[in-house]
Amino acid sequence: MMESYILDWVQLIFRWLHLITGIAWIGASFYFVWLDNSLENPPQWKQDKGIKGDLWAIHGGGVYEVAKYQLAPEQMPAQLHWFKWEAYTTWLTGMVLLSVIYYLGADAYLIDKRVADLTQVQAIGLGLAYLAGGWVFYELLCRSPLGRNAYIIGAILILAAVGIAYTLTQLFSGRGAYIHMGAIIGTIMVGNVFRVIMPSQRALVAAIEKGEAPDPAWGARAKLHSTHNTYLTLPLLFIMISSHYPMTYASANNWVILLVIMAITAVARQYFVLAHKKVNRPMILVAAAFATLILAIVMAPKTTRVEQSGAAVSVTRVQGILQQRCASCHSAMPTDDVFTVAPGGVMLDTLEEMQRWATRIKARSIDTHDMPFLNKTGMTDEERELVDRWVISGAPGA
Numbered sequence: 001m002m003e004s005y006i007l008d009w010v011q012l013i014f015r016w017l018h019l020i021t022g023i024a025w026i027g028a029s030f031y032f033v034w035l036d037n038s039l040e041n042p043p044q045w046k047q048d049k050g051i052k053g054d055l056w057a058i059h060g061g062g063v064y065e066v067a068k069y070q071l072a073p074e075q076m077p078a079q080l081h082w083f084k085w086e087a088y089t090t091w092l093t094g095m096v097l098l099s100v101i102y103y104l105g106a107d108a109y110l111i112d113k114r115v116a117d118l119t120q121v122q123a124i125g126l127g128l129a130y131l132a133g134g135w136v137f138y139e140l141l142c143r144s145p146l147g148r149n150a151y152i153i154g155a156i157l158i159l160a161a162v163g164i165a166y167t168l169t170q171l172f173s174g175r176g177a178y179i180h181m182g183a184i185i186g187t188i189m190v191g192n193v194f195r196v197i198m199p200s201q202r203a204l205v206a207a208i209e210k211g212e213a214p215d216p217a218w219g220a221r222a223k224l225h226s227t228h229n230t231y232l233t234l235p236l237l238f239i240m241i242s243s244h245y246p247m248t249y250a251s252a253n254n255w256v257i258l259l260v261i262m263a264i265t266a267v268a269r270q271y272f273v274l275a276h277k278k279v280n281r282p283m284i285l286v287a288a289a290f291a292t293l294i295l296a297i298v299m300a301p302k303t304t305r306v307e308q309s310g311a312a313v314s315v316t317r318v319q320g321i322l323q324q325r326c327a328s329c330h331s332a333m334p335t336d337d338v339f340t341v342a343p344g345g346v347m348l349d350t351l352e353e354m355q356r357w358a359t360r361i362k363a364r365s366i367d368t369h370d371m372p373f374l375n376k377t378g379m380t381d382e383e384r385e386l387v388d389r390w391v392i393s394g395a396p397g398a
């Protein structure tokens, strides 16, 4: 009891930090992409100083003048701001969260015996192998001779994503699979900052200080890797919030849904990339919205036999089922070994509470089989049908 209470606080604090650092990282990166693409031709006197673009902005009650040098100022300033800790701390806090929730709590969150009968050690080992393997594969690919062609790399990465999404969902719970895809992407993105973007900036500064021309190879590599980061950002943000939406991760086709949403969000990013270059292609966003609509329609829960028949069911029977299958977690006094406080504040002890949560009960345990959590309490299809019938007939009392 005490232990899970402490772990809840650890989770809360690291989730909070992860959010803050993530906002700082993605916010800074969005800002610089915008900045770069909004620069205008500076007046002659600035050009004479080596400034290639400038812009004016107003924010928080002040007017700002930003200038970007073609290469560097005559003298490097004493204080040059780097942006790297935002990325590193996002990754570090994410790894803490992954470890506390999915690895310490592997039995509850990562292992789904209906998917694969893994031990905790096997599941953690596989998870870490995916993280490390994904990153090493990506690095080798970008460094290989294929690395010279951005389109070939892109195509191989898409195929790899398909393979990873499929195999992850054959090993882990839906959430566990999604979060590992997110962690692989996050690791690649932070790896890009650490292995390519930072070194290339250090090389640039060193060259300027020595009065030499920087090696263009660094710039080209940095560009390839920042392009990847650009397109990976929106899919990653989706994955970060996906655990709230069992209709995605708890679906039988969860790996296809993951890939389709990743594709839609990456395409949506293209609109902004072009918009920053003053190319306006609103059709890209319309297409992304349309694809989302189609996906929602295809994913919609099927009308059940019950909905067609509409026969009534005994409330006492339904109450008995929810007592047996849900109340070990969803109660004022849970008896579950992991969930010692009613998750999501959902308690199903009384008839009033059952009625209050009726639509969510249907959403979580009938339209998707996300509840009981990993079917820990062994709810049967027949029981689901009875509960479904009760909800559909308007969740009547006795």
Ligand code: HEC
Pocket: 243, 244, 322, 325, 326, 327, 328, 329, 330, 336, 339, 343, 344, 346, 357, 360, 361, 363, 364, 365, 371, 372, 373, 376, 377, 379
């Ligand atoms: C082993 C513990 C466990 C059991 C058993 C369990 N749940 Fe849950 N439930 C959870 C956890 C953990 C969450 C919170 C995480 C989340 O929202 O995904 C949750 C969240 C919920 C929510 C709130 C989220 C929302 O969508 O509004 C509902 C409703 C729910 N469960 C219904 C049920 C029903 C119905 C059953 C029985 C058929 C059930 N649960 C059995 C652990 C359990």
